[in-house]
Amino acid sequence: MSIRTRLRDFILTFDDWFFSVVSYEPRSGSGSESGAVKCLLRYIPDECGTRISNRNGRRYRKLDFNEAYEFLRQHRPLYVRDVHHVPEHDIKEVLRPEAWLPAVAETDDRVARIYELLRSRSRSHIPADRIGITGSFLCGLNTPHSDIDIVIYGLENFNRAREAVASAKEEGIIRDIDDATWRQIYRKRNPELSYEEFIMHEKRKNNRGIIGDTYFDILYSRDWAELALLDPKDYEPGRRMGYLQIRAEVKDASFSFDSPAIYRIEHPEIDKVLSFTHTYVGQAQEGEWIEARGVVEKTAHETRLVVGTTREAKGEWIRCLSTHTSRGI
Secondary structure (H helix, E strand, O other), X not given: OOOOOOOOOEEEEOOOOEEEEOOOOOOEOOHHHOXXXXXXXXXXXXXXXXXXXXXXXXXXXXXXXXXXXXXXXXHOXXXXXXXXXXXXXXXXXXXXXXHHHHHHHHHOHHHXXXXXXXXXXXXXXXXXXXXXXXXXXXXXXXXXXXXXXXXXXXXXXXXXXXXXXXXXXXXXXXXXXXXXXXXXXXXXXXXXXXXXXXXXXXXXXXXXXXXXXXXXXEEEEOOXXXXXXXXXXXXXXOEEEEEEEEEEEEEEOOOOOOOOEEEEEEOOOXXXXXXXXXXXXXXXXXXXXXXXXXXXEEOOOOEEEEEOOOOOXXXXXXXXXXXXXXXXX
8 A cells, every 4th residue: 555645744764764755746656666755865874963863862964955965866866856756665654743743742842832822722723633743853853952843734724823823922922033033044045035025025924933942833734635636737747948037916825835835826828836945935815916937837738937946946036016015115
């Protein structure tokens, strides 16, 4: 039986390598590679590593994006394609954020406070099994300085979580992000937006905050019912037609916090804008106007504009023009 995975899960291979699952896309490959899961390598065992597993005491090292590709080119070149494709027969365990969160919350007061905040303060309450934790905490490789990445399953639950974060900030239960932290995030993302533009877009998303002295992020993932609504056309390979910059009205932003972020637009040439970089998730709402620059891809069914065609997304962006107008810019 095929292994079920979804965005924000991690997988552990028989080499004890940790990969983050980066797509809902149907399994790739054929023959011996059938059932490969799209991932990115994040942690590998290393006797000199600075991460110590709180589950087995083993030392690990975190790899950045380029290091991960270079490591796999040397040790598992068949894994390396657009991202990393791990065959199901190499997977020892699937780490599911919703399954591990209760145990993590028992050992970390900050996680417990966020968990309780989302369960008790959200309108109509978010079911416990629709909240998870990902990243280093999911792998048991977190440090005292690790950020906390919370996963919310389902659009309604995710929007409730954002409302809970916003109200908790107003009441002083959690802190808004300070300028120093925003600038650190901005430098890490290095977007094609000014710092002022970046902050303007980010603050209205209500998916980040600080609890104690720790930064946390609220991430969206489809629940199992929403996975049935997945549009295969969003993953259909397209023929690249070059760069294009457009302005358009957003007709549907329901899945704008997904990966890829999806913006269905009203435009004479382009059917939708897809963003494969986290910088431009939740960037605009239905009825707002955007300016976007990316690569045009033409498929058998549609023409789309893709933002985030490279890791750095240089020369590519999405900005909400309605936000600029409302703030006098």
